[in-house]
Amino acid sequence: xxxxxxxxxxxxxxxxxxxxxxxxxxxxxxxxxxxxxxxxxxxxxxxxxxxxxxxxxxxxxxxxxxxxxxxxxxxxxxxxxxxxxxxxxxxxxxxxxxxxxxxxxxxxxxxxxxxxxxxxxxxxxxxxxxxxxxxxxxxxxxxxxxxxxxxxxxxxxxxxxxxxxxxxxxxxxxxxxxxxxxxxxxxxxxxxxxxxxxxxxxxxxxxxxxxxxxxxxxxxxxxxxxxxxxxxxxxxxxxxxxxxxxxxxxxxxxxxxxxxxxxxxxxxxxxxxxxxxxxxxxxxxxxxxxxxxxxxxxxxxxxxxxxxxxxxxxxxxxxxxxxxxxxxxxxxxxxxxxxxxxxxxxxxxxxxxxxxxxxxxxxxxxxxxxxxxxxxxxxxxxxxxxxxxxxxxxxxxxxxxxxxxxxxxxxxxxxxxxxxxxxxxxxxxxxxxxxxxxxxxxxxxxxxxxxxxxxxxxxxxxxxxxxxxxxxxxxxxxxxxxxxxxxxxxx
Amino acid sequence: xxxxxxxxxxxxxxxxxxxxxxxxxxxxxxxxxxxxxxxxxxxxxxxxxxxxxxxxxxxxxxxxxxxxxxxxxxxxxxxxxxxxxxxxxxxxxxxxxxxxxxxxxxxxxxxxxxxxxxxxxxxxxxxxxxxxxxxxxxxxxxxxxxxxxxxxxxxxxxxxxxxxxxxxxxxxxxxxxxxxxxxxxxxxxxxxxxxxxxxxxxxxxxxxxxxxxxxxxxxxxxxxxxxxxxxxxxxxxxxxxxxxxxxxxxxxxxxxxxxxxxxxxxxxxxxxxxxxxxxxxxxxxxxxxxxxxxxxxxxxxxxxxxxxxxxxxxxxxxxxxxxxxxxxxxxxxxxxxxxxxxxxxxxxxxxxxxxxxxxxxxxxxxxxxxxxxxxxxxxxxxxxxxxxxxxxxxxxxxxxxxxxxxxxxxxxxxxxxxxxxxxxxxxxxxxxxxxxxxxxxxxxxxxxxxxxxxxxxxxxxxxxxxxxxxxxxxxxxxxxxxxxxxxxxxx
Numbered sequence: 009x010x011x012x013x014x015x016x017x018x019x020x021x022x023x024x025x026x027x028x029x030x031x032x033x034x035x036x037x038x039x040x041x042x043x044x045x046x047x048x049x050x051x052x053x054x055x056x057x058x059x060x061x062x063x064x065x066x067x068x069x070x071x072x073x074x075x076x077x078x079x080x081x082x083x084x085x086x087x088x089x090x091x092x093x094x095x096x097x098x099x100x101x102x103x104x105x106x107x108x109x110x111x112x113x114x115x116x117x118x119x120x121x122x123x124x125x126x127x128x129x130x131x132x133x134x135x136x137x138x139x140x141x142x143x144x145x146x147x148x149x150x151x152x153x154x155x156x157x158x159x160x161x162x163x164x165x166x167x168x169x170x171x172x173x174x175x176x177x178x179x180x181x182x183x184x185x186x187x188x189x190x191x192x193x194x195x196x197x198x199x200x201x202x203x204x205x206x207x208x209x210x211x212x213x214x215x216x217x218x219x220x221x222x223x224x225x226x227x228x229x230x231x232x233x234x235x236x237x238x239x240x241x242x243x244x245x246x247x248x249x250x251x252x253x254x255x256x257x258x259x260x261x262x263x264x265x266x267x268x269x270x271x272x273x274x275x276x277x278x279x280x281x282x283x284x285x286x287x288x289x290x291x292x293x294x295x296x297x298x299x300x301x302x303x304x305x306x307x308x309x310x311x312x313x314x315x316x317x318x319x320x321x322x323x324x325x326x327x328x329x330x331x332x333x334x335x336x337x338x339x340x341x342x343x344x345x346x347x348x349x350x351x352x353x354x355x356x357x358x359x360x361x362x363x364x365x366x367x368x369x370x371x372x373x374x375x376x377x378x379x380x381x382x383x384x385x386x387x388x389x390x391x392x393x394x395x396x397x398x399x400x401x402x403x404x405x406x407x408x409x410x411x412x413x414x415x416x417x418x419x420x421x422x423x424x425x426x427x428x429x430x431x432x433x434x435x436x437x438x439x440x441x442x443x444x445x446x447x448x449x450x451x452x453x454x455x456x457x458x459x460x461x462x463x464x465x466x467x468x469x470x471x472x473x474x475x476x477x478x479x480x481x482x483x484x485x486x487x488x489x490x491x492x493x494x495x496x497x498x499x
Numbered sequence: 500x501x502x503x504x505x506x507x508x509x510x511x512x513x514x515x516x517x518x519x520x521x522x523x524x525x526x527x528x529x530x531x532x533x534x535x536x537x538x539x540x541x542x543x544x545x546x547x548x549x550x551x552x553x554x555x556x557x558x559x560x561x562x563x564x565x566x567x568x569x570x571x572x573x574x575x576x577x578x579x580x581x582x583x584x585x586x587x588x589x590x591x592x593x594x595x596x597x598x599x600x601x602x603x604x605x606x607x608x609x610x611x612x613x614x615x616x617x618x619x620x621x622x623x624x625x626x627x628x629x630x631x632x633x634x635x636x637x638x639x640x641x642x643x644x645x646x647x648x649x650x651x652x653x654x655x656x657x658x659x660x661x662x663x664x665x666x667x668x669x670x671x672x673x674x675x676x677x678x679x680x681x682x683x684x685x686x687x688x689x690x691x692x693x694x695x696x697x698x699x700x701x702x703x704x705x706x707x708x709x710x711x712x713x714x715x716x717x718x719x720x721x722x723x724x725x726x727x728x729x730x731x732x733x734x735x736x737x738x739x740x741x742x743x744x745x746x747x748x749x750x751x752x753x754x755x756x757x758x759x760x761x762x763x764x765x766x767x768x769x770x771x772x773x774x775x776x777x778x779x780x781x782x783x784x785x786x787x788x789x790x791x792x793x794x795x796x797x798x799x800x801x802x803x804x805x806x807x808x809x810x811x812x813x814x815x816x817x818x819x820x821x822x823x824x825x826x827x828x829x830x831x832x833x834x835x836x837x838x839x840x841x842x843x844x845x846x847x848x849x850x851x852x853x854x855x856x857x858x859x860x861x862x863x864x865x866x867x868x869x870x871x872x873x874x875x876x877x878x879x880x881x882x883x884x885x886x887x888x889x890x891x892x893x894x895x896x897x898x899x900x901x902x903x904x905x906x907x908x909x910x911x912x913x914x915x916x917x918x919x920x921x922x923x924x925x926x927x928x929x930x931x932x933x934x935x936x937x938x939x940x941x942x943x944x945x946x947x948x949x950x951x952x953x954x955x956x957x958x959x960x961x962x963x964x965x966x967x968x969x970x971x972x973x974x975x976x977x978x979x980x981x982x983x984x985x986x987x988x989x990x
Contacts, residue, residue, distance in 0.1 A: 051580045052587075052628050053616065061575035061644070068576065084552035085559065089542045090618075090649055090666050096543075112605050114618070125544065127581075127605070127618075137543050147838060153552070158581055158649065175581050347638060 024355055029296050034240040035168075041290055042169040045299040045360045055164040055174035059283065062360065063170070065307040066286050067177060071156060073209055074179060074281070077201050083152040083181060088134050090157075091125040096133040099259040103132060106226020112162035112174075127160040132227065132252075132278055135182050136260035145265045146186055149274060150194075154181040159282070170287030171244070171499050178282035184262065184274045188253070191275035195251045196469075198279040199232045202247030210285060211302035211411040212236050212292050213419055214246060215494060217466025217474075222453050228278075229253040235465045235494070237419045238291040241439025243465045243496035246288055249279035287499075292415050293384070299361030300384050302411050303404035309338040310400060311357040315350050315369030328368045331378055334397055335366070338404070358383060363407055364400060384411060423494070429484050432495070436460045441496040447482035448490030456484050456495065465494040515846055520787050525731040526659075532781055533660040536790040536851045546655040546665035550774065553851065554661070556798040557777050558668060562647060564700055565670060565772070568692050574643040574672060579625050581649075582616040587624040590750040594623065597717020603653035603665075618651040623718065623743075623769055626673050627751040636756045637677055640765060641685075645672040650773070661778030662735070662990050669773035675753065675765045679744070682766035686742045689770040690723045690960075693738030701776060702793040702902040703727050703783050704910055705737060706985060708957025708965075713944050719769075720744040726956045726985070728910045729782040732930025734956045734987035737779055740770035778990075783906050784875070790852030791875050793902050794895035800829040801891060802848040806841050806860030819859045822869055825888055826857070829895070849874060854898055855891060875902060914985070920975050923986070927951045932987040938973035939981030947975050947986065956985040 026044060030037045042048045047063035050056075059067065078085065091114065097104045113124045128134065135153070143151060156179050167173045181198060185191040199216060206214045214234040224231035228250035235243050254273045257263065266272045293300040303309055312335070314328035325344045332342035341362070343353050350367075357365055367379040378396055380389045384407060391399045423441045426432045435442045442462065446453070457463050468474045476489035517535060521528045533539050538554035541547075550558065569576065582605065588595045604615045619625065626644070634642060647670050658664045672689060676682040690707060697705045705725040715722035719741035726734050745764045748754065757763045784791040794800050803826070805819035816835045823833035832853070834844050841858075848856055858870040869887055871880045875898060882890045914932045917923045926933045933953065937944070948954050959965045967980035 049629060049632070051625070053580055053582050053584060056580040056582060058580065058629050059578040061577050064576045064578055067578075085555045086552050087550040087555055087558075087668060089544055089547040089549065090651065091544050091547060093544060114603050114605055134542070138540060138549050141540070160581065177578060 024352075025359065026296060026298050030239065030294065034291075037294075037296075038287075038291060039169065041294050041298050047286065047290065047299070048169045050167065050169070053174075055162075055167045057167055057169050057173045057175075059177070062307070063283075063286055066289065066301075066305055067283055069209065069305040069307070070205060070281075070285060071179075074201070074205060077204070078154055078181075081152065081197070081201075083154050083183070085155065086153050087155050087157065088131055088138070090128055092128055092131075092134045094124045094126060096137060097126060099133065100227050100256055102255075103227035110161040110163045112160050127162075128157070129159060129161050130278075130280070131155065131157070131180055132182065132256055133260070136256050136262060136276075139182075139184060140261045143184060143262055143264050143274065146267055149184060149186045149264060150190065151184040152181070153183070154179055168287070168499070170283055170290070172284075176283045178280050180278060180280045182276070182278045184257075184276050186264065186266070186272070186274060188275045191253075191277055192251060195230070195232060195249050195277040195279070198277070199234065199247070199249040199469075202234045202249070202279075202281055205281065205285065206234055206236065206246055206288070207412065209302070209304050210289050210292075211304075211408050211415065212246075212288055213412060213416040215466060216469040217494065218469065219248075219466060220448070220450075220453060220464045220493065222450050223464060225250045225278075227252060227255060229255070232469070233466050236288060236292065236415075237422055237441045237496065238288070238499070239418065240291070241422060241441070241497065243441060243494070243498040244284070244288050244291070245465075245498065246285055247279070247281035250277060252276040252278060293411055294361070295384075297355075298359035300411070301361035301363055303363045303407050306361070306363050307339065308341045308362055309404055310335050310340040310364045310366055311353070311362040312340050312342045312366045312368065313350055313353045313357075314342075314344060315367055315372075317370055320370050324368065324370060324373065327373050331366060331368055331393070331396070334393070335400055337397075338364075338400060340366070363404060366396075366400075382407060384414075426483060427480075432456075432483050433460055436462045436495070436497065439497075441465070441494055442483075443492060443494055444483035445476040445480040445489035446491060446493050447485055447487040449482075449485070449487070452482060452485045452487075460495075461497050462495045463498055465496055465498065467491045467493045515843075516850065517787060517789050521730070521785065525782075528785075528787075529778075529782060530660065532785050532789050538777065538781065538790070539660045541658065541660070544665075546653075546658050548658055548660050548664045548666075550668070553798070554774075554777055557780065557792075557796055558774055560700065560796040560798070561696060561772070561776060562670075565692070565696060568695070569645055569672075572643065572688070572692075574645050574674070576646065577644050578646050578648065579622050579629070581619055583619055583622075583625045585615045585617060587628060588617060590624065591718050591747055593746075594718035601652040601654045603651050618653075619648070620650060620652050621769075621771070622646065622648070622671055623673065623747055624751070627747050627753060627767075630673075630675060631752045634675060634753055634755050634765070637758055640675060640677045640755060641681065642675040643672070644674070645670055659778070659990070661774055661781070667774050669771050671769060671771045673767070673769045675748075675767050677755065677757070677763070677765060679766045682744075682768055683742060686721070686723060686740050686768040686770070687960075689768070690725065690738070690740040693725045693740070693770075693772055696772065696776065697725055697727065697737055697779070698903065700793070700795050701780050701783075702795075702899050702906065703737075703779055704903060704907040706957060707960040708985065709960065710739075710957060711939070711941075711944060711955045711984070713941050714955060716741045716769075718743060718746060720746070723960070724957050727779060727783065728913055728932045728987065729779070729990070730909065731782070732913060732932070732988065734932060734985070734989040735775070735779050735782070736956075736989065737776055738770070738772035741768060743767040743769060784902055785852075786875075788846075789850035791902070792852035792854055794854045794898050797852070797854050798830065799832045799853055800895055801826050801831040801855045801857055802844070802853040803831050803833045803857045803859065804841055804844045804848075805833075805835060806858055806863075808861055811861050815859065815861060815864065818864050822857060822859055822884070822887070825884070826891055828888075829855075829891060831857070854895060857887075857891075873898060875905075917974060918971075923947075923974050924951055927953045927986070927988065930988075932956070932985055933974075934983060934985055935974035936967040936971040936980035937982060937984050938976055938978040940973075940976070940978070943973060943976045943978075951986075951988075953986045953988050956987055956989065958982045958984045 049058040219231040230251040232249045365381045424435045480489040540549040710722040721742040856872040915926045971980040
């Protein structure tokens with residue numbers, strides 16, 4: 009079927025298996041994994057993607073876990089309009105400037121003064137207009153709200169599934185506080201929540217840090233970020249938390265009466281995390297056979313494949329069903345389909361990243377055992393049925409730990425500490441992340457970007473790591489260093 | 500703060516309580532309940548609304564329950580783009596014609612041939628384009644997919660919170676089958692799911708029926724609907740399920756190879772339910788004090804209010820906390836706040852529709868009891884603490900049954916069977932729903948609408964109720980009747 013866009017890349021469902029190695033051409037490998045594992049597809053609209061059920065299940069896992077966190081943190085979900093009047097954007101000057109190039113506009117045919125509406129690229133302005141109406145007194149604070157929604161950033165031309173597209177799904181939290189201290193504390197707390205999602209759910213090790221002035225959110229005084237390094241040497245920003253101070257409160261007339269009856273400007277933060285997290289998962293854990301799903305997010309943690317011999321078919325299938333019942337808590341697929349061979353099924357579940365495959369054949373049944381194969385290592389265990397449930401639980405837990413450790417080891421190995429710019433350039437060329445002292449000057453940072461295409465990713469949150477050694481010089485300009493930071497090319 | 504739209508209606512948070520009776524001016528009463536119970540607010544954009552946390556919690560209750568049904572029904576969640584190329588709309592002629600007036604357009608600045616993109620008013624076309632790529636063989640069927648998303652219908656000018664707005668949230672299911680019989684069976688099954696949401700979760704009695712040709716979905720051969728009658732005598736469509744037959748399959752080149760290798764056109768259905776359901780809940784159950792939440796959807800089923808006397812304050816608060824622990828499964832609010840009086844709290848939880856209020860005062864503590872007050876009836880029970888948990892569970896269950904029964908009784912009383920058009924007109928003028936025989940002619944139905952502003956709501960799904968008596972004549976034109984149908988003015 010003819011496509012306006014992306015037809016070159018369309019998944020050919022008849023061609024099973026990834027045809028290129030991850031190290032050989034990571035963009036092509038990545039695209040094949042997303043398409044063939046049926047995580048996503050290209051849409052017939054430039055820059056857009058379709059999230060298929062497996063991709064959506066991973067997003068749902070994030071939503072579920074994060075909603076649990078939100079409840080613990082007394083953040084309430086709400087929903088604000090998709091459309092934002094143009095006049096709202098201009099109220100906070102830096103914000104307006106920052107988002108201008110990204111916005112898609114709808115012209116309201118009926119509106120006499122011809123105001124245009126932006127399709128939300130982020131919702132600070134539309135939400136804070138309501139906040140201005142709702143917040144009256146200290147009793148209304150803290151106000152903590154979150155919304156799950158779609159976001160449009162129109163400037164994207166060339167879609168990278170999950171990583172970069174005109175439309176994506178995200179959550180955006182927006183809180184208002186009576187004091188700067190409370191605001192600052194919780195800005196960091198939500199960053200910690202993102203770390204939990206990345207590390208504890210997705211098994212992706214991340215750096216926690218502060219963005220430089222150049223890289224911070226338009227309208228924030230400080231932007232905190234979690235970043236990870238992908239196997240192609242590019243950094244990926246996976247969640248940000250912004251201390252907005254009082255800029256938006258001023259622009260949107262948000263104030264509250266304190267206990268003494270005085271009108272006071274409140275402090276605000278905002279924080280977001282998107283479907284991009286799924287791209288990070290594919291890049292971090294995937295291998296030449298396809299997707300590898302960390303156990304805690306895998307919708308099916310186990311695929312049970314009966315090894316069918318025609319003369320014992322009914323018995324083998326019945327046994328596979330029994331094993332399925334035994335492993336019910338892991339939401340197993342019990343694949344008793346006749347129209348596919350066992351070999352086809354093995355490839356299918358490897359491609360789709362199911363953490364464990366359990367084989368049940370005639371010999372296994374005789375021996376009252378099953379064969380358990382790990383997706384990440386290929387390690388095969390012959391496990392007595394009466395120990396199977398516990399074995400699967402243990403291996404899944406171990407697999408999370410191992411996936412994290414493997415990624416951590418790679419990232420550590422790919423992060424180089426350098427003290428001179430020649431080494432800096434060489435490291436970036438070799439697709440490494442660089443840890444180096446910097447003067448903190450905007451011009452110097454821009455100059456580094458122009459020379460190497462690397463941007464500052466973050467100043468480590470950990471104070472010891474951020475603090476330059478006594479007398480340390482900027483890796484680029486040689487002036488006295490202000491902080492240590494991570495630099496890399498980025499998605 | 501100045502608003503472009505809706506400022507007249509903005510909630511004044513300092514004015515507690517509904518200032519008008521439900522029967523006196525239902526639109527004004529409805530708006531006050533939505534605003535003052537903080538379900539929703541008007542947005543600063545014409546025709547749009549903000550869904551506040553309490554409103555969103557009701558939507559989340561629907562999402563959670565419906566996702567459970569979807570899992571039982573093997574329907575998978577996915578996400579398709581917000582934007583639809585203009586050319587897609589023209590492919591299915593009836594569909595294009597039907598949705599034309601409702602669409603908001605974005606002009607793609609970069610696209611050379613200047614194609615416009617619709618902001619989805621429904622997603623048949625964008626989804627079925629992908630289906631055409633994905634479906635190859637009988638093995639791929641049935642394909643059952645759903646998405647939760649925002650929908651834009653731009654023609655709305657005057658927002659009615661939840662009931663009618665430019666943007667709303669919904670789910671849309673889209674399935675593909677190898678046979679017409681399977682398609683038909685499941686089209687009705689999803690209608691039954693909507694009945695479950697309305698009746699079993701929201702305690703709103705509904706009619707199940709078939710839309711007439713005039714009222715069906717643009718592109719369907721048959722549209723099934725659940726409808727309820729609101730207390731103002733207007734019918735509300737609350738969910739629809741469409742048998743699309745093969746029209747879209749033809750238009751979007753969806754075909755599959757059957758087991759004999761022949762290329763066959765599949766059958767399709769689509770079905771949707773939206774945040775409108777929340778409007779139905781407010782209208783059906785609300786009273787002069789505000790919102791009444793059916794227990795199964797109430798985020799907090801109980802509000803515990805300690806009756807504080809200064810000299811025993813610590814003891815009373817401690818006791819209220821204990822009662823809170825006892826009733827933990829009902830997610831209680833334990834309102835120990837000092838800055839509000841008990842009376843203020845009573846009003847607050849009545850306004851917000853919390854199903855049960857539990858009072859804990861010094862005398863109750865002495866008697867080892869609590870006072871339980873039902874939101875709907877005001878009935879007060881003095882309940883020994885050792886029976887409290889069970890009592891609350893029982894009363895909540897009873898409250899669901901009672902709310903349903905009260906609504907059912909009203910709807911039955913407001914539904915009149917008529918056989919002549921004078922009685923028809925009189926009943927509609929008196930804000931009733933009419934059950935009458937009809938000839939089935941489109942012109943005749945249009946004529947009724949022009950004369951009375953009533954539309955045919957549905958032909959009952961129940962065959963006996965739908966079948967006209969032998970020799971029955973059309974209530975309007977006197978020609979032989981084809982079926983019995985319900986007529987009413989509608990939202």
